[in-house]
Amino acid sequence: MNDTIAAIATPYGSGGIGIIRISGPEAMDIAAQIFSRTRTGKAAPGHLASHRVYHGYVRDKADIIDEVLLIPMHGPKSYTAEDVVEIQAHSGTIVLKQILELLLSKGARLSEPGEFTKRAFLHQRIDLTQAEAVADIINARSVSALKFAASQNMGVLKEQIQILRDKLIHLLSSVEVCIDFPDDAADLDVTAQGAQILDTVITQCKAFIQQHEDACFLKEGIRIAICGKPNVGKSSLMNRLLTREKSIVTAMPGTTRDPIQEAVNMNGVPFVITDTAGIHDTDDLVEIIGIERAKDHIKDADLVLFMMEPGTVLSDKEFEKMVPADKKIILVTNKIDLVQDPEGKEKPGRPPMPKLPDACNDMPNLQISALHDLGIKQLREKIVYLCVRDLTMEDSAVIPNLRHKNALVQTLGFLASAKENIKNREPEETLAIDLKNSIDSLGTITGETASVDILDTIFNNFCIGK
Ligand SMILES: Nc1nc2c(ncn2[C@@H]2O[C@H](COP(=O)(O)OP(=O)(O)O)[C@@H](O)[C@H]2O)c(=O)[nH]1
Numbered sequence: 001m002n003d004t005i006a007a008i009a010t011p012y013g014s015g016g017i018g019i020i021r022i023s024g025p026e027a028m029d030i031a032a033q034i035f036s037r038t039r040t041g042k043a044a045p046g047h048l049a050s051h052r053v054y055h056g057y058v059r060d061k062a063d064i065i066d067e068v069l070l071i072p073m074h075g076p077k078s079y080t081a082e083d084v085v086e087i088q089a090h091s092g093t094i095v096l097k098q099i100l101e102l103l104l105s106k107g108a109r110l111s112e113p114g115e116f117t118k119r120a121f122l123h124q125r126i127d128l129t130q131a132e133a134v135a136d137i138i139n140a141r142s143v144s145a146l147k148f149a150a151s152q153n154m155g156v157l158k159e160q161i162q163i164l165r166d167k168l169i170h171l172l173s174s175v176e177v178c179i180d181f182p183d184d185a186a187d188l189d190v191t192a193q194g195a196q197i198l199d200t201v202i203t204q205c206k207a208f209i210q211q212h213e214d215a216c217f218l219k220e221g222i223r224i225a226i227c228g229k230p231n232v233g234k235s236s237l238m239n240r241l242l243t244r245e246k247s248i249v250t251a252m253p254g255t256t257r258d259p260i261q262e263a264v265n266m267n268g269v270p271f272v273i274t275d276t277a278g279i280h281d282t283d284d285l286v287e288i289i290g291i292e293r294a295k296d297h298i299k300d301a302d303l304v305l306f307m308m309e310p311g312t313v314l315s316d317k318e319f320e321k322m323v324p325a326d327k328k329i330i331l332v333t334n335k336i337d338l339v340q341d342p343e344g345k346e347k348p349g350r351p352p353m354p355k356l357p358d359a360c361n362d363m364p365n366l367q368i369s370a371l372h373d374l375g376i377k378q379l380r381e382k383i384v385y386l387c388v389r390d391l392t393m394e395d396s397a398v399i400p401n402l403r404h405k406n407a408l409v410q411t412l413g414f415l416a417s418a419k420e421n422i423k424n425r426e427p428e429e430t431l432a433i434d435l436k437n438s439i440d441s442l443g444t445i446t447g448e449t450a451s452v453d454i455l456d457t458i459f460n461n462f463c464i465g466k
């Protein structure tokens, strides 16, 4: 962290403004070397006051590269907690590159991915959960994902983990008193007090894990698989839900072979929808593979849309073969236009409604026409309702990510062992080891005890300039 880094912080391409960011001990000096207040080259002010906006020009000797705004921020009141300068230039690939190259020629180093945020973490301006939230905010694909990322960025998860960690640290210090001064500690009932603290921390860790299980799909997307026999209109429905033509629709059965997957937002909730090959008996090798893949997607899905058309007849066995028993299912009868006219009057000579096994009686059952856009809005509402109705999240709720969850599971292991030790009246030294391990394990979440590997994995996923 002894050198000064620079990078283009805004996306490549043309735009209104492009920002170049410099951070490190030489940031002010380097910026002053390329900046002048006037066209003719009146030098930069000797001292760049913090948090002010300077208008001027970036110059390479006599050549003016661009007219810019320059914003110096003295550490620690900056993103990285170091001296930072942001240069707002016109956004074009060439102009930004030229300014960056000029900065590099004056002694700055091109930053690595996520290095600005990593410096903020290493200077303890933010913890690891907040750093991860920065990436989550950038990558958020839905309102809900953004909401949770933003609250994590404000330090909500960090604070809650710290509370648990502090409880354990407090307990550990009492245990250590008992170890060091066994005579004086007779009055200190560490075991009773310890068991109670352990229970509180265990309950909270479990609640966090549950929150991950319940709600991580709000970050990653609820998985929906559309399945059914060939030609019932699965691809047509996929396109309707996406509101664009993604899946190929033809009157020929067996058109969709590879599963087609796409992310979509419904009512601010992210979904990942998969259109699958129609399931039926076939000799076509490609179709057989497609059907196997379809079954995998159905198995993994959080919700299955089981599609039929008028005239479909399904036996118990057939239905079971297509959808595993424990799935959340919405039955969707498509091509309702063949049965009713737009006013809901039955058409003469209409095909009969699908005949389904008794097991389907209690499942939600909707009638749509993917071709004529009938009942799609109701289907969307039903999908969102079924998937998120149980989810009453407070605004300050946190959703631990997979890394946090794994650390919590590991912590629970140490805490369970600590409880056993208390129960079996093992020596205090053993309890102290379990407590230390659980404290360290919680510390990997906030970064207090995270290894270099963990840090690298997290920050390498950032873009350059962040
Ligand atoms: N009448 C009618 N035809 C439809 C409807 N939805 C789809 N189709 C037609 O049914 C055929 C099969 O559709 P497709 O989406 O490829 O079915 P998939 O094989 O299940 O993916 C195509 O000719 C579609 O135009 C509908 O709501 N009404």
Ligand SMILES: [Mg+2]
Binding pocket: 234, 235, 236, 247, 248, 249, 255, 256, 276, 278
């Ligand atoms: Mg299809």
